[in-house]
Amino acid sequence: MMIELLTKKYPGMRLWLAQRLSAVVMAVYLLVFALLLIVKQPAGYEAWMNLMSPWWWRLFTLLFFVSLVMHAWLGIRDVFKDYIFNPGLRAIFQLLVDVLLMIYLGWTIVILWSM
Amino acid sequence: MPSTQQRRRPKNLNLFTIRLPVNAIISIMHRMSGMVLFLILPAMLWALHQSVASEISYLALAGLLNHWLPKTVLVVLSWAFFHHFYAGLRHLAMDVHWMKSLPKARFSSRLVLCLDVLSVTLLAAMIW
Numbered sequence: 001m002m003i004e005l006l007t008k009k010y011p012g013m014r015l016w017l018a019q020r021l022s023a024v025v026m027a028v029y030l031l032v033f034a035l036l037l038i039v040k041q042p043a044g045y046e047a048w049m050n051l052m053s054p055w056w057w058r059l060f061t062l063l064f065f066v067s068l069v070m071h072a073w074l075g076i077r078d079v080f081k082d083y084i085f086n087p088g089l090r091a092i093f094q095l096l097v098d099v100l101l102m103i104y105l106g107w108t109i110v111i112l113w114s115m
Numbered sequence: 116m117p118s119t120q121q122r123r124r125p126k127n128l129n130l131f132t133i134r135l136p137v138n139a140i141i142s143i144m145h146r147m148s149g150m151v152l153f154l155i156l157p158a159m160l161w162a163l164h165q166s167v168a169s170e171i172s173y174l175a176l177a178g179l180l181n182h183w184l185p186k187t188v189l190v191v192l193s194w195a196f197f198h199h200f201y202a203g204l205r206h207l208a209m210d211v212h213w214m215k216s217l218p219k220a221r222f223s224s225r226l227v228l229c230l231d232v233l234s235v236t237l238l239a240a241m242i243w
Contacts, residue, residue, distance in 0.1 A: 020210060023203055030200070045173040052167055072156070075149050097153075104156055111164045 019074045022067035029064040049115070058112045065108040069101045141224040145202040148195035155192055190239045197234040201227045 005013045042048045052058070076097050084090040135143070165176040179185060205223050208214050214223045 020207060023207060027200070027204065045170040048166060048173065068156075072149075072153050076153055079146060079150060104160060107160050107164070111160070111167065115167050 015074055018070055022071040022074075025067040026064055026071065029060060029067075032060075053115045058115065062108065062112055065105060069105050073097070073101055136221075137224045137228075138220050141202050141205070141227055144198055145206070148199040148202075151192070151195040152199055155195075186242055189242070190235060193238050194231060194235050197238075198227070198231050201230045201234075 006017065036051060040047070040051055042051050052061075077094065080090050080093055080097075084093060162176060165172045167173070180189070205214075205227055208223070209220070214220060
């Protein structure tokens with residue numbers, strides 16, 4: 001039944017699932033991050049970089065931000081659909097959010113790349 | 116032109132007479148905190164960038180945050196994060212049909228509020 005719900009017949013279900021899966025990815029990342037902070041107690045720049053710069057952690061961080069962008073896109077879209085009734089105006093706001101989120105994702109890649 | 120009868124129709128749009136149940140309060144706060152988190156995202160990315168770019172920018176950021184005003188702003192904004200986090204976990208639990216009956220949902224809503232207050236207080240105690 002689950003598979004049936006995820007076919008083209010019910011496009012909204014995929015978005016619904018994407019919202020939940022991205023939430024789970026972010027929750028796991030944040031729990032691991034909190035644990036690392038508690039265990040390592042990084043003090044100073046060097047300790048902070050030791051925590052943040054391993055390649056696998058940067059990859060996980062990128063996954064976190066990809067999930068965040070997806071999650072925010074779906075969430076903001078729902079809010080706009082509920083409160084902005086003029087379709088033209090809503091399209092303009094949505095475009096603004098789309099552009100902003102793409103910029104944020106590019107910015108994240110720059111931050112992680114230059115570490 | 117509407118008749119006098121129509122114009123005198125009673126309205127119940129006085130928001131102060133409508134009392135939202137605790138589940139509804141949690142739900143609308145989840146939405147509002149989500150918007151807040153989206154709006155402060157550039158500031159978060161900027162701080163992350165400063166913290167890893169170089170030791171100089173790291174120390175500059177640390178110096179900037181070591182002041183009562185940014186600390187207060189951080190604590191207030193952390194409420195948005197903690198609420199969105201805990202209320203989101205509650206939604207996920209309900210998606211898998213856990214804690215779904217009305218009394219249990221009311222209980223988990225109150226639990227979310229308690230965890231919000233506890234987490235924000237703990238964060239404030241840690242950074243001060």
